[in-house]
Amino acid sequence: xxxxxxxxxxxxxxxxxxxxxxxxxxxxxxxxxxxxxxxxxxxxxxxxxxxxxxxxxxxxxxxxxxxxxxxxxxxxxxxxxxxxxxxxxxxxxxxxxxxxxxxxxxxxxxxxxxxxxxxxxxxxxxxxxxxxxxxxxxxxxxxxxxxxxxxxxxxxxxxxxxxxxxxxxxxxxxxxxxxxxxxxxxxxxxxxxxxxxxxxxxxxxxxxxxxxxxxxxxxxxxxxxxxxxxxxxxxxxxxxxxxxxxxxxxxxxxxxxxxxxxxxxxxxxxxxxxxxxxxxxxxxxxxxxxxxxxxxxxxxxxxxxxxxxxxxxxxxxxxxxxxxxxxxxxxxxxxxxxxxxxxxxxxxxxxxxxxxxxxxxxxxxxxxxxxxxxxxxxxxxxx
Amino acid sequence: xxxxxxxxxxxxxxxxxxxxxxxxxxxxxxxxxxxxxxxxxxxxxxxxxxxxxxxxxxxxxxxxxxxxxxxxxxxxxxxxxxxxxxxxxxxxxxxxxxxxxxxxxxxxxxxxxxxxxxxxxxxxxxxxxxxxxxxxxxxxxxxxxxxxxxxxxxxxxxxxxxxxxxxxxxxxxxxxxxxxxxxxxxxxxxxxxxxxxxxxx
Amino acid sequence: xxxxxxxxxxxxxxxxxxxxxxxxxxxxxxxxxxxxxxxxxxxxxxxxxxxxxxxxxxxxxxxxxxxxxxxxxxxxxxxxxxxxxxxxxxxxxxxxxxxxxxxxxxxxxxxxxxxxxxxxxxxxxxxxxxxxxxxxxxxxxxxxxxxxxxxxxxxxxxxxxxxxxxxxxxxxxxxxxxxxxxxxxxxxxxx
Numbered sequence: 001x002x003x004x005x006x007x008x009x010x011x012x013x014x015x016x017x018x019x020x021x022x023x024x025x026x027x028x029x030x031x032x033x034x035x036x037x038x039x040x041x042x043x044x045x046x047x048x049x050x051x052x053x054x055x056x057x058x059x060x061x062x063x064x065x066x067x068x069x070x071x072x073x074x075x076x077x078x079x080x081x082x083x084x085x086x087x088x089x090x091x092x093x094x095x096x097x098x099x100x101x102x103x104x105x106x107x108x109x110x111x112x113x114x115x116x117x118x119x120x121x122x123x124x125x126x127x128x129x130x131x132x133x134x135x136x137x138x139x140x141x142x143x144x145x146x147x148x149x150x151x152x153x154x155x156x157x158x159x160x161x162x163x164x165x166x167x168x169x170x171x172x173x174x175x176x177x178x179x180x181x182x183x184x185x186x187x188x189x190x191x192x193x194x195x196x197x198x199x200x201x202x203x204x205x206x207x208x209x210x211x212x213x214x215x216x217x218x219x220x221x222x223x224x225x226x227x228x229x230x231x232x233x234x235x236x237x238x239x240x241x242x243x244x245x246x247x248x249x250x251x252x253x254x255x256x257x258x259x260x261x262x263x264x265x266x267x268x269x270x271x272x273x274x275x276x277x278x279x280x281x282x283x284x285x286x287x288x289x290x291x292x293x294x295x296x297x298x299x300x301x302x303x304x305x306x307x308x309x310x311x312x313x314x315x316x317x318x319x320x321x322x323x324x325x326x327x328x329x330x331x332x333x334x335x336x337x338x339x340x341x342x343x344x345x346x347x348x349x350x351x352x353x354x355x356x357x358x359x360x361x362x363x364x365x366x367x368x369x370x371x372x373x374x375x376x377x378x379x380x381x382x383x
Numbered sequence: 384x385x386x387x388x389x390x391x392x393x394x395x396x397x398x399x400x401x402x403x404x405x406x407x408x409x410x411x412x413x414x415x416x417x418x419x420x421x422x423x424x425x426x427x428x429x430x431x432x433x434x435x436x437x438x439x440x441x442x443x444x445x446x447x448x449x450x451x452x453x454x455x456x457x458x459x460x461x462x463x464x465x466x467x468x469x470x471x472x473x474x475x476x477x478x479x480x481x482x483x484x485x486x487x488x489x490x491x492x493x494x495x496x497x498x499x500x501x502x503x504x505x506x507x508x509x510x511x512x513x514x515x516x517x518x519x520x521x522x523x524x525x526x527x528x529x530x531x532x533x534x535x536x537x538x539x540x541x542x543x544x545x546x547x548x549x550x551x552x553x554x555x556x557x558x559x560x561x562x563x564x565x566x567x568x569x570x571x572x573x574x575x576x577x578x579x580x581x582x583x584x
Numbered sequence: 585x586x587x588x589x590x591x592x593x594x595x596x597x598x599x600x601x602x603x604x605x606x607x608x609x610x611x612x613x614x615x616x617x618x619x620x621x622x623x624x625x626x627x628x629x630x631x632x633x634x635x636x637x638x639x640x641x642x643x644x645x646x647x648x649x650x651x652x653x654x655x656x657x658x659x660x661x662x663x664x665x666x667x668x669x670x671x672x673x674x675x676x677x678x679x680x681x682x683x684x685x686x687x688x689x690x691x692x693x694x695x696x697x698x699x700x701x702x703x704x705x706x707x708x709x710x711x712x713x714x715x716x717x718x719x720x721x722x723x724x725x726x727x728x729x730x731x732x733x734x735x736x737x738x739x740x741x742x743x744x745x746x747x748x749x750x751x752x753x754x755x756x757x758x759x760x761x762x763x764x765x766x767x768x769x770x771x772x773x774x775x
Contacts, residue, residue: 028469031418031448035425036466055728056751057466058422060496064761068498077495083423102613147433165423165520227641227694230725243694314611317645317690317700330647330690333611345645345690350725379422382751465753500760500767501752566757568768 035378096318096329109174174300215269219370233325238264417453421460424487431523461489479550617702643723648733653683736761
């Protein structure tokens with residue numbers, strides 16, 4: 001491994017005169033940048049000596065639109081942030097509004113939130129494993145298996161909320177509608193099938209020598225840097241830091257479920273991949289408990305005025321453990337029908353802070369895999 | 384030619400057709416899309432190419448990463464003003480005959496993000512669109528229906544005469560002007576839509 | 585978890601003479617925030633990160649907020665001459681509260697599991713005095729978020745390693761998230 005010269009190790013610094021380097025732009029249209037993301041990579045042969053990410057190709061000014069919309073009208077826009085995980089985006093937003101306005105949620109709604117949140121985590125991690133393997137060269141097969149399971153989960157979402165992807169399901173003070181008859185039984189079946197799918201998936205991939213050779217030791221993220229750079233989610237836990245917001249904040253009713261938080265040792269791409277597999281197993285456990293214990297009852301607090309919610313002036317920051325990391329919403333209310341300031345704390349953008357540090361010294365083929373293991377969705381990075 | 388006679392001959396193993404039909408049949412059943420996903424609709428596009436919905440049945444399974452090898456651009460997702468020059472450049476790099484499907488509300492007209500300082504209100508401001516697929520996001524079946532509409536459109540194309548497609552005409556360019564970044568907005572000629580002069584330009 | 589008042593006392597013990605203010609939060613279930621002065625902001629931030637009882641090692645969220653100047657109408661009692669007699673009368677007077685831009689930091693401690701601590705930095709005004717000290721040298725997670733605030737609000741962060749636009753293109757001239765931003769005039773007319 002060639003270490004880059006010291007003056008090239010900080011972003012924005014360095015003098016390239018006299019070096020025979022090649023600067024290429026990867027993206028925004030690229031098969032493996034997971035969306036419209038651009039990286040200006042400076043190469044010495046095939047080794048990366050500098051990497052500058054360029055954002056903004058999907059900046060849809062969600063925050064400005066939210067300043068004109070009512071609180072309720074912003075919920076469908078949150079679906080479109082991290083467009084693979086719409087339920088958890090909804091949850092983070094309604095959690096922030098509930099903190100701001102001081103609203104309570106009935107118990108059945110909390111269980112439903114946990115169930116759809118963990119189903120979202122399952123399908124997100126399965127897709128991530130599929131996309132990561134596709135970046136490594138397994139063109140299509142793991143992704144096809146992952147999407148097959150994802151379609152079963154999307155069928156559940158569709159019969160629950162009416163839409164496969166942009167579910168718009170949560171409301172302040174509860175959920176929008178009750179599951180139809182037979183939904184819970186079907187969810188139990190999907191969870192059981194997912195378990196055996198994971199067994200096949202792991203048997204197919206975990207011992208695969210190409211996966212191991214390309215991912216072990218690649219893209220190491222040290223603990224101290226991960227904490228200081230604000231990396232959250234599976235990437236942080238793969239570096240060995242035990243910080244899962246479901247255990248720290250215990251939002252919702254997560255304190256009622258028994259689940260473990262897997263931790264990695266090396267912080268390389270293989271650890272981040274294994275983190276997703278292990279977290280899928282833990283999610284299956286939580287789903288089993290939630291589907292067993294869900295009580296009957298109302299799903300929405302009837303005293304909450306959804307349409308003309310005007311929280312008292314103040315501010316609140318609500319955060320959840322989304323599949324990508326810490327997704328937070330910071331809301332400032334001035335007493336009017338629309339928020340004065342609406343800010344999304346995007347886990348994908350902040351996890352990208354360390355992209356350059358992880359890629360320096362590796363080859364350009366590894367850059368693709370490291371980016372894939374961070375798990376970004378451009379709707380969230382650029383909002 | 385009489386359709387019954389044609390079917391009779393086909394049963395005997397004799398196929399009669401025209402060059403036009405054959406040419407269009409070959410093109411429409413092997414449209415190679417450009418692997419070009421911008422936002423949420425791209426995930427439904429990927430789902431349409433996966434096992435349940437299977438775009439491979441329609442010949443459009445081979446997504447090409449390079450625009451030089453593609454003949455269909457499915458613009459799936461919001462086009463921002465920062466991305467618009469790249470989209471037009473990619474379209475210019477595709478060889479003729481080429482088609483554009485605008486998938487999703489954002490590609491048609493800006494969608495839910497229309498009131499945005501960085502959102503382009505539809506890709507048809509800069510590129511000629513053949514099929515519009517509404518939805519947010521459109522289901523994979525809707526994308527397949529849009530693809531079938533495009534195939535029917537290609538099948539109907541006459542190769543001679545005044546209605547011939549763009550690539551059969553001599554002096555019609557296949558490339559469109561690329562917008563540039565101005566201090567407040569994109570600048571450059573548009574395909575349609577009157578530009579209201581703003582106070583800042 | 586220490587309250588912001590206790591943390592303020594701890595900071596004042598370490599930095600006597602620092603200007604700190606606890607800004608109350610309108611919604612009582614949520615914590616108040618600490619307003620820091622520019623002069624020692626980075627040293628105070630380093631203290632917050634390294635002090636063994638605080639250990640705020642994780643800056644979760646950095647937000648920019650635009651507070652334009654407000655015109656407040658007040659009734660003020662003045663002495664006026666009405667009909668030749670000096671009397672006290674009520675008069676409507678307009679007073680302008682100055683506008684400023686603000687950066688809000690949410691800090692958590694991964695080591696001790698406490699948080700959030702909210703600190704605020706405010707600029708002098710919205711036009712020419714828009715420089716704030718950057719906290720990126722203390723917490724690397726502020727790097728992209730401060731660039732975004734520079735891009736969308738116009739606050740220049742002094743000490744940021746790479747301050748340039750992040751979401752809009754480089755020669756874009758406006759700061760779109762300000763409350764008085766008007767988009768360029770060629771939006772298509774709505775039906």
